[in-house]
Amino acid sequence: MTSPSADIAVVGAGILGLATAFELQRRGARVTLYETGRPGQGQSAGQSRIFRHAHADPRLVDYAVTARGIWREWSELLGQDLIAPDGALAIGPKVADQHALLDEHPGVDARLVDADELRARLPVVADYDGPVMLDAGGGSIATLTAIALLSERLDEALVRDHVLSVRQLGAQDVEVRTGTGLRHHDAAVICAGRGTPSLARGLGLSLPVEQGAHVRVSFRPRTDVPSLATLQDTSGAFGESGVYAAAAEDRSRYGVGLAAAVPVGEDGTMLAPEGLAEHVQRVVAYVGRALPGLDPEPLDYVHCWVTRLPWGDDGVAVWTADDVALVAGHNLFKHAPALGRDLAATVLDGAVPALLRPENRLGEAVAS
Ligand SMILES: Cc1cc2nc3c(=O)[nH]c(=O)nc-3n(C[C@H](O)[C@H](O)[C@H](O)COP(=O)(O)OP(=O)(O)OC[C@H]3O[C@@H](n4cnc5c(N)ncnc54)[C@H](O)[C@@H]3O)c2cc1C
Incomplete structure (x- = not known):
């Protein structure tokens, strides 16, 4: 288990990296958020996304319910409704x-x-x-507002640089090499979207993305x-x-x-x-x-x-390699608050929530 005041690197400031960094900060961790370009420029770009509870995997319905609750909490904390009431x-x-x-x-x-x-x-x-x-309870997510408000909260944590490699050197010693820097952290969460599989390979993991x-x-x-x-x-x-x-x-x-x-x-x-x-x-x-x-x-x-992920359009999973957690999947904007909370817990508490382990294939369509 890492101390709650741990020094954590988050790679990627799309909605998942922002959500994770935000939840880490709320738990008292010191966060460095690495982003190659502008926060929200990758798969999280654009003016809207759908929040829906309907998923073919009933476990993902439960997960969406949890995420919806945290969207409400964030709306209050950030002072703006983040999901439209139109349904x-x-x-x-x-x-x-x-x-x-x-x-x-x-x-x-x-x-x-x-x-x-x-x-x-x-x-x-x-x-x-x-x-x-x-x-x-579904509706359009105010994506631009969510990205802007979270980025504002995380401004001091943001390092605008490209991460070339993430390596585990020892217990609670994770090295992050960027274009112009080298830092050590207690743990890292990789939310680099399309960039995640290549960073994973450097950690000895092959993600089926x-x-x-x-x-x-x-x-x-x-x-x-x-x-x-x-x-x-x-x-x-x-x-x-x-x-x-x-x-x-x-x-x-x-x-x-x-x-x-x-x-x-x-x-x-x-x-x-x-x-x-x-x-x-x-x-x-x-x-x-x-x-x-x-x-x-x-x-x-x-x-x-x-x-x-190969098991479905709504598939999502979290991998770990020692003190590094990595997330991959599709249609994840709606789940970002729950994933951010779970990724923060993964590195601070030392274990991936069972549901998110790759072998559990969360989001796999169930034959009807
Ligand atoms: C057109 C479209 C419609 C969608 N519709 C929906 C929808 O209706 N509902 C829904 O829930 N989801 C939807 N999705 C999916 C959802 O948008 C994504 O799952 C989600 O935005 C992924 O967020 P992310 O943070 O994982 O990735 P990204 O937003 O891609 O963030 C990754 C970030 O990491 C940065 N990065 C990458 N490599 C490095 C590196 N080496 N060093 C530093 N930074 C790095 C990138 O610049 C990027 O900003 C849609 C996606 C698209 C494209």
């Missing part, structure tokens, strides 16, 4: 199973709703008469709208069966993307260079059919690498 909508054939799972959970307010409620929560949507679920590329396109509502719930569309009713959408904090734009990633080689080569442009075309066509309340002219784009 999270899901449409399509998976809704019945998703609802059955969420309905069993006392911490989740999810219900099947009719077309009127769909239209009230998401006034930009086209007519749809299939099954709809509302997750009232697969890379892909994603694009999220933003559109402006044609009129002011009182609500813009997030949307998870697996229906196929509008020509696509895997679409995600979330709103910017001021509801001035709605970001829409396909769930599928564009394939990327191990060395980061885009295997089909036209892939991102094709996804944009599909998203624009989808908006024309499914979201006629949006102006179909794209306002902006977020192009991002994504990292994924």
Whole structure:
């Protein structure tokens, strides 16, 4: 066990590194947060993300409930609501199973709703008469605000430098070499997103991380709208069966993307260079059919690498090598407060919470 006032390095200031550094500070640790560029520039970039409780793995539903509780706590601590009250909508054939799972959970307010409620929560949507679920505690995450407020709190801890290597030299002696420096810490947490597997290799770990590329396109509502719930569309009713959408904090734009990633080689080569442009075309066509309340002219784009574990799109795990913890997975923005707390506990208390150990394959879809 490391002392609570331990000196901990966190590598990467995406949402997970920020969350971990914040939770470490709250537990009294001294933190150095290394970031190559701007906090939030990597996979955490962009104006919104979906918070949803619905996951195919019931353990991840529990985890999302925990994360939602800490988002509330952070909203109070940081003085700003970080999840919009408009809710999270899901449409399509998976809704019945998703609802059955969420309905069993006392911490989740999810219900099947009719077309009127769909239209009230998401006034930009086209007519749809299939099954709809509302997750009232879900909604768009105010990503820019969350990154900005956490970065502000961690300003003194931030070292803007690229980490080349992390090595364990002895008990509670972890060496971090950066472009222009060399420091020793009691322990380290690596939250470097796409950079995590290469730092892991230096520690003798081979993480089964697969890379892909994603694009999220933003559109402006044609009129002011009182609500813009997030949307998870697996229906196929509008020509696509895997679409995600979330709103910017001021509801001035709605970001829409396909769930599928564009394939990327191990060395980061885009295997089909036209892939991102094709996804944009599909998203624009989808908006024309499914979201006629949006102006179909794209306002902006977020192009991002994504990292994924082989057991599912929502898979997540934490590895350790002596005093170093490493995290990898996909769709983790929503879980960041819970992961930050668990990663802080991993290095301060000396053990990965069982659920997050790789052999437990958290986020694996359960056959229904
Ligand atoms: C388009 C898109 C839509 C998404 N939608 C959702 C969603 O709706 N809901 C959801 O929950 N999740 C969603 N996700 C996933 C979610 O955004 C990511 O899982 C999450 O942001 C990952 O955060 P991170 O901190 O692990 O990684 P990153 O944000 O990538 O942070 C890693 C940081 O480490 C830094 N770094 C890397 N290597 C080094 C090094 N050697 N030295 C120093 N710094 C280094 C990078 O510069 C970067 O800032 C989406 C992702 C994308 C791309």
